[in-house]
Amino acid sequence: MDSRDTVSAMFSPQIEKIYFFRSAHGKYNFDMQLFQSVGFQQQIDTFPYVVQLNQPLYVQVQVLTPDQDLQLFAENCMATPSANILDPMSYTFISDGCPVDSTFLSLFSSSQKQERFSINSFAFVEDYPEVYLHCTVLVCNSTDPTSRCAQGCLPPPSRHRRAALGAEPRYNVYKGPILNPGYRRPSDVDVAEEVEENRGAQVPPGAVTSLVIAVLLLLCAVVTLVGVIAYMRMRTARKELYMALPTDDLE
Numbered sequence: 001m002d003s004r005d006t007v008s009a010m011f012s013p014q015i016e017k018i019y020f021f022r023s024a025h026g027k028y029n030f031d032m033q034l035f036q037s038v039g040f041q042q043q044i045d046t047f048p049y050v051v052q053l054n055q056p057l058y059v060q061v062q063v064l065t066p067d068q069d070l071q072l073f074a075e076n077c078m079a080t081p082s083a084n085i086l087d088p089m090s091y092t093f094i095s096d097g098c099p100v101d102s103t104f105l106s107l108f109s110s111s112q113k114q115e116r117f118s119i120n121s122f123a124f125v126e127d128y129p130e131v132y133l134h135c136t137v138l139v140c141n142s143t144d145p146t147s148r149c150a151q152g153c154l155p156p157p158s159r160h161r162r163a164a165l166g167a168e169p170r171y172n173v174y175k176g177p178i179l180n181p182g183y184r185r186p187s188d189v190d191v192a193e194e195v196e197e198n199r200g201a202q203v204p205p206g207a208v209t210s211l212v213i214a215v216l217l218l219l220c221a222v223v224t225l226v227g228v229i230a231y232m233r234m235r236t237a238r239k240e241l242y243m244a245l246p247t248d249d250l251e
Contacts, residue, residue, distance in 0.1 A: 028139055029064035032173040038107065040116060048130060048179045054122040058107075061135050061173060062114040071112045071142035073097065073149035075170065077135040079124040085134040085172050091124040094135070098153040112142055125180040132176030138168040 034049060035058040036042040051057065063072045077094035080087035093101035094117075103120035115137075124131055140149035148168050 028171070030062070030137060030171055030173045031064055032059070032061045032133070032135060032175045034059060034133075034175060038118065040107075047175075048177045050179045050181055051121045051125060053125060053180070054120050056103075056118045057121055057133070057178070058116070058118050059133065059175075060109075060114060060116045061137055062111070063137070063139050065113070069142050071140050071147075071149045072115055072137055073140060073152075074115045074117075074135045074137050075148070077133070079131045079133055081128040081131055083132050083174060083176065085136075085174065089128075091127075093119055096154045097151070098155060121178070121180075125178065128180070130177040130179050132174050133178070134172060134174040136170050136172055138170050140168050 034044040036044060038056075038058055040058060040060060061072065061074050063070060074094060075097055076092065078085070078090045078092040080090045093099065093104055099106070099117075101119055103118075103122075105118045107116040107118060109116045138148060140147035142149070144150065
């Protein structure tokens with residue numbers, strides 16, 4: 001039997017659509033995708049997806065259904081360092097339908113069953129090696145003027161109306177992971193800052209003089225030691241030149 005062997009395994013991130021079914025509401029297929037540009041033509045299918053700091057992320061969330069009377073609404077969106085939307089470490093960029101990040105841009109979509117937006121990655125990617133994007137979405141009847149989707153952004157003074165008018169069920173969708181190639185652990189940052197500080201520091205003149213004196217004394221000690229070793233070797237060599245020769249006894 002072989003005493004050594006090699007085993008391997010692989011994983012593939014889940015990038016399929018998310019399916020929900022609720023009685024009296026129908027079957028909803030939700031999809032969250034990232035795209036290469038604002039034209040939303042080239043979809044990103046390979047994950048983990050590597051982004052640079054301050055790079056725009058183009059996000060599309062949609063409900064896939066032939067029903068033309070439905071409307072999608074992204075109520076809350078956030079980034080977390082895991083696939084768990086309840087992760088205590090999170091960065092919210094949409095809250096109650098209102099953008100709360102300065103780089104957030106709502107982008108046009110010809111379908112009311114889609115929401116498109118962009119957000120710069122620096123807002124959350126710089127703090128974690130990888131992040132996931134999450135959105136809590138809901139589907140409304142597009143012809144109902146009192147639906148939660150019709151309300152849109154609810155700033156803090158108006159959020160008390162949501163309990164009365166927003167009876168639609170919520171669903172969670174996510175996409176990731178998104179990787180930051182320039183991420184550095186806090187310990188690495190501290191070391192880098194210390195090196196940068198020391199690089200620009202100036203040595204006092206007194207310290208320079210003391211350093212020069214110390215170097216000269218060290219050189220003197222080394223020269224003296226070398227001289228002593230050379231002298232001892234010379235004495236040993238001279239002794240070996242004067243060796244007593246054996247004599248034969250003459251009868």
